[in-house]
Amino acid sequence: MIDLDDISGYERLDPSGLNRRLHDLPAQCDQAWREAKNTDIPDGWRQCTEVIVAGMGGxxxxxxxxxxxxxxLSGTSIRVVRDFSIPGISANSRQLVVACSFSGETEETISxxxxxxxxxVSMVAIVGGGTMSRLATNAGIPIMTVDAPGEPRSAVGCNLMLLSSLLNSIGAISLTDANVAAAVAAAESMVSQVGVEVPTETNPAKQLAKDLQGGLSVVYGGGSLSGMALRWKSQINENGKSWAFAEVLPELFHNSVESFPASPEIKQRTTALLLRPHQTTPELGKRYDVIAETLNGFGIKNRTFTGVSGGGLAQSLAMVVLGDHVTYYMGLLNENNPSETPSIDLSKKRLSGQDRSF
Incomplete structure (x- = not known):
């Protein structure tokens, strides 16, 4: 098994330098926020009541x-659609569709x-180039350019800051330059704690990766970390090359808990990861307490990770950094290149008819 404190292992299994891209995420966020200010926002968008993010994967x-x-209490809601079409949209509505594609070639997103x-419906494209960029340009649809190296999931900071700037401009959220600076600082602080140069004995990300290796991870998130559960789950899949599932509080109390007593052979290989916001409502906080007690009562390993203090963006960026490093180390421990996604690539070839080996 690779020694996470031996740099030669990184050079062998990570030739593209994903660890450097993880290290640079705070700077990526800062740059994207600055560049997003150059986007002209039509006045009419400030009256929208629903933002629909259309995209796939990272x-x-x-x-x-x-x-x-x-x-x-905001008057604007956000809906994420991962499909071939978008239900419930209409012309002359107060809706805004944000089509997101790193490559600009994602079949579902183009559809x-x-x-x-x-x-x-009103539209904007957050895209790195390709077919969708050309379509948007030809149609006169505003474009916010994704400028980040590597794979789509490594551009999450750029995507999030471009989208956050857009939402801020239309009044859906409230962010200041000071808020963003504090969030970038929180992400930088987390990098300093979990980066490759930090030895395992003081590195929580390396320690957790070792604990999760070879097992099943179930990620629980609620409140302002609901989406983060899905981010960690997908990163465990893509970076860590491992099985994982995501659940949301309080919903899991209405279904998932019923499985806890069953299947001892699965329970002993399962770890529940509870992503808890720094601040919760009393109702949500009680549910985090009870789910931990319930997991303990049934002998299911679990760990709680609480968001950093500060605003919601600071909490989000710091938690992204932590999860990305944990899953990166999981991939290395599995003796895999954490950047490559051969099974995703094979699936795309089969879908396109280029591979008929099955």
């Missing part, structure tokens, strides 16, 4: 994270883009 997750930044355009 490009869509920013929508879930941004939704967690919305004040419950949703075309659907939204045919309906005549």
């Amino acid at each position: 490009s869509a997750i920013a929508g879930n994270l941004a939704a967690d930044l919305i004040d419950p 949703m883009f075309n659907h939204a355009q045919s309906v005549g």
